[in-house]
Amino acid sequence: MEDNMNGIEEKKKPKYNVPALDSAFKILTLLSRKKFSKSNLTEISKALSLTPTTCFRILQKLEELSIVRFDKSSKRYSLGPYLVVLGERAKENQFDISVIIPYLESLSEKTGLTAFLVSRIGKNRSTIIAKSEGEEFGINVSVGRHFSVIDGSYGKCLLAYLEEEDAVELLHSNEGLRSMSSEEIQELIKELPTIRENGYATTFGEYIDGIVGISAPLFNTDGSVDMAISIIGMTAQFNDKEIVKMGELIKRIGQEVSFKISGYESKK
Template sequence: MKQAQRPKYFSPAADLASRILELLSRYRTKEGTLTEISNALGASKATCLRVLKTLVWHRLVRYDERTRRYSLGIQSVVVGIRAEENIDYLLQLRPYLREAAEKTDMTAVLVQQVSYDRMMYVAKQESDSRARVTVSVGNRFPITGVSYGKWLLAYASAEEREAVLAEGLRQHTEATVTDLDDYRAQLKAIRDAGVLISREEYVPGICAVSCPVLDHEGRFLGVIAVLGFASACDDDMLASVVETMREIGQRYSQGGGDVDRV
């Protein structure tokens, strides 16, 4: 979980273009003015403008002349779809997300680490229920700011785990575990259990049940979770969801991700 080092061959212009696209892919910063983008990235307005105009020309970014705000363009949609098609495990996991959403009647998500200190919703499958939790693909959060981060740390090396925990645990709700010894004990317990229940631990009113996604060699890829409203998650309902998620996680890991592409 160390921060990636700058490569030997590095293009500042390409770096800024990448950071702009990354910024606009986030839910909270999905659109912005030149000034907002420049301030967020710590780059000069003149440099940002040149890169933004180039991205607009390639239709990776669109510009609304009325609001003077930039957002992702149509070509970014194509890039995203092609990327998913070329990442085998994402295609393989899609049926599992659908199955999790259908069997639990909750919103199913795939969460992965995207930087040394952040995780992100990579894919989602919402249930048909009218009362469902809605999430935004691309939304990012600190590793210790969500229950999914416990899986990442549970499968991390001791050195990587302690580097993250050295920053401490912030209180999000009354149910948040902030004692480091209790947190470490939970990391060991969930590896043995294969499933994690989080009730209003980080977001009031939200309940999550998750399991790790492992490849056929047991390496950690990410987390599959289902989200629902805590008021609807009684003990009997959660018991059923836990068994569903445990079975889905075990089936994917044992099968090495070999599923039909539908």
């Protein structure tokens, strides 16, 4: 019999914090951003609120492992060559991505738009991990670029399948591309059930002027969502009927991809 049948509540696993590891990951994430791709010790420690001594020790170890590179002449750090090796091995071992990329290519060919795959990273962030740029109306996006988990149509997809209290907490953190008022946050919270019902989410210039985004969730085996596929274009290219048509297209593709990578079969 299950423990809860005997009146015993299941205990949550404790969360362990490893400060040095957490700081090392933050350093690598910072150096992956264009603005900080070549930064000195002061810039890195200030941006991450780390003491220069702690920051220097971590950078030294990362440099020893060729995970970061130090230029003696400029005294600046950048991402190191061994990350290329790790990245290639990660791609080789990521069955999900190898399955999804052909769908992104097909989607960009059918629409002429840029199609990309977004994955949640940790609690608050998301990143682009694969893309296919359309030849006709493609908008350039950068693989590896980080966003707040609440940003864009892909953020709406991720939020829609979270527990409501988690979604509300993330929205009230207001760490996205645009600062939202309390009224706007409430409107978005009310929109989340509609997103689940429709099977896709849209944005129309509210995050980036002139840009429309349409995204569909990719489901895990248990119905949770950590990834979304998206297309983006110019608002001038779309009317309401075209957005619905694109939404239904990306929804169908998302359902097919979800079934292939996790066996999850949508009922809608």
